[in-house]
Amino acid sequence: MSIDIQKVRSDFPILNQRVYQKPLVYLDNGATTQKPKVVIDEVAKIYSQENANIHRGVHYLSEQLTQKYEDARKVVQEFIHAAHGHEVVFTSGTTESINTIAYSFGEKYIHEGDEIIISTLEHHANIVPWQMLCERKNASLKVIPVNDKGELLLDEYEKLIASKTKIVAVNHVSNALGTINDVKKIIDIAHQKDIPVLIDGAQSIQHGKVDVQELDCDFYAFSGHKIYGPNGIGVLYGKEKWLNELPPFMTGGEMIKNVTFEKTTFNELPFKFEAGTPNYVGAIGLAKAIEYIQGIGLENIESYEKELLEYATQKLSAVDGLKIIGTSAKKISVISFILKNIHHYDAGMVIDKMGVAVRTGHHCAEPVMHRFNIEGTIRASFAFYNTKEEVDRLCEALMTVKQMFG
Numbered sequence: 373m374s375i376d377i378q379k380v381r382s383d384f385p386i387l388n389q390r391v392y393q394k395p396l397v398y399l400d401n402g403a404t405t406q407k408p409k410v411v412i413d414e415v416a417k418i419y420s421q422e423n424a425n426i427h428r429g430v431h432y433l434s435e436q437l438t439q440k441y442e443d444a445r446k447v448v449q450e451f452i453h454a455a456h457g458h459e460v461v462f463t464s465g466t467t468e469s470i471n472t473i474a475y476s477f478g479e480k481y482i483h484e485g486d487e488i489i490i491s492t493l494e495h496h497a498n499i500v501p502w503q504m505l506c507e508r509k510n511a512s513l514k515v516i517p518v519n520d521k522g523e524l525l526l527d528e529y530e531k532l533i534a535s536k537t538k539i540v541a542v543n544h545v546s547n548a549l550g551t552i553n554d555v556k557k558i559i560d561i562a563h564q565k566d567i568p569v570l571i572d573g574a575q576s577i578q579h580g581k582v583d584v585q586e587l588d589c590d591f592y593a594f595s596g597h598k599i600y601g602p603n604g605i606g607v608l609y610g611k612e613k614w615l616n617e618l619p620p621f622m623t624g625g626e627m628i629k630n631v632t633f634e635k636t637t638f639n640e641l642p643f644k645f646e647a648g649t650p651n652y653v654g655a656i657g658l659a660k661a662i663e664y665i666q667g668i669g670l671e672n673i674e675s676y677e678k679e680l681l682e683y684a685t686q687k688l689s690a691v692d693g694l695k696i697i698g699t700s701a702k703k704i705s706v707i708s709f710i711l712k713n714i715h716h717y718d719a720g721m722v723i724d725k726m727g728v729a730v731r732t733g734h735h736c737a738e739p740v741m742h743r744f745n746i747e748g749t750i751r752a753s754f755a756f757y758n759t760k761e762e763v764d765r766l767c768e769a770l771m772t773v774k775q776m777f778g
């Protein structure tokens with residue numbers, strides 16, 4: 373089965389508009405994805421008909437919405453194939469999910485002299501929490517290097533693993549270059565030494581099947597807004613064993629069992645990690661988004677986006693003076709590039725005026741930019757609602773950029 377692109381596009385109201393008198397071409401899906409009408413309608417329905425605080429009230433609305441929130445958790449559990457529903461913690465996004473583990477795992481298990489392994493390809497969200505943990509604990513960060521294609525050097529990774537290594541945290545897919553990392557291998561290597569692994573899945577979850585049990589990762593983090601769901605919701609998957617062992621990150625209501633002024637006991641999983649009123653609207657909207665993409669089929673999404681990537685790579689490579697940064701053999705539908713003698717911000721401004729939305733800059737991944745001796749790139753990131761005609765529109769915009777600055 374293939375994707376009915378016109379039908380799919382009509383599901384996303386925002387795509388059907390003109391900017392600067394031109395049909396909008398939205399190629400900034402790595403930053404955030406657009407929302408299908410089913411998600412928008414679900415959010416509107418909750419606020420107009422169903423809203424009540426969950427887990428607290430004994431009244432009708434509260435009970436109904438609590439059930440929907442817990443059903444949403446089940447949808448996520450099945451989507452990532454977690455062994456238990458209580459291994460799915462709702463957070464505000466990937467950033468909060470990673471901070472939760474960096475703090476909670478870090479407080480308990482990281483001590484002076486310990487080492488944490490990350491990679492050159494990380495987003496700042498998977499660098500800074502570990503860096504700050506290292507500062508607090510007098511521990512140190514070790515970084516897996518990449519080759520000129522933007523692929524992690526796994527031989528070097530093996531050499532970094534030492535008796536002091538306490539955790540490995542790497543992304544599944546690089547947001548800046550699109551590289552798909554062999555996280556299964558990274559996890560297997562770490563597990564041979566009983567080292568847990570956190571995977572930042574912010575850029576992978578929306579592009580293909582993720583099975584946390586098959587990967588055997590200890591933690592997996594992702595954001596709802598990057599997988600066609602609402603903003604301000606995300607997921608932290610953690611193996612039951614870890615979530616039971618770790619102390620809570622945030623404290624307050626919901627995460628407690630009993631509170632006296634002398635002592636507090638914590639709630640069971642996953643509530644121990646969900647302090648305060650959770651973003652139930654976001655969680656239910658996320659479940660809708662997941663059901664929507666399941667309706668399209670992840671295999672269909674994967675193969676259509678692969679076709680788009682190949683087409684765009686071929687078309688962009690033919691642009692004189694354009695250099696693609698990140699040429700890994702395995703990539704998702706993201707192309708980062710620079711233009712000879714033209715600053716990416718200047719290019720971005722002109723591309724925007726042609727009705728095409730791309731991202732320019734360091735993409736919150738400054739160390740990757742340093743590795744390639746550049747300040748930033750222009751990044752086109754494609755979703756399954758994009759078309760080859762839109763790739764052509766990007767190429768036309770680049771021609772205008774070159775005429776203006778070349």
Ligand code: PLP
Nearest residue numbers: 465466467495497543547574595
């Ligand atoms: N990790 C990666 C690889 C990302 O691409 C992003 C966002 O772009 C994040 C983490 C942070 O995600 P969020 O801002 O949704 O928390």
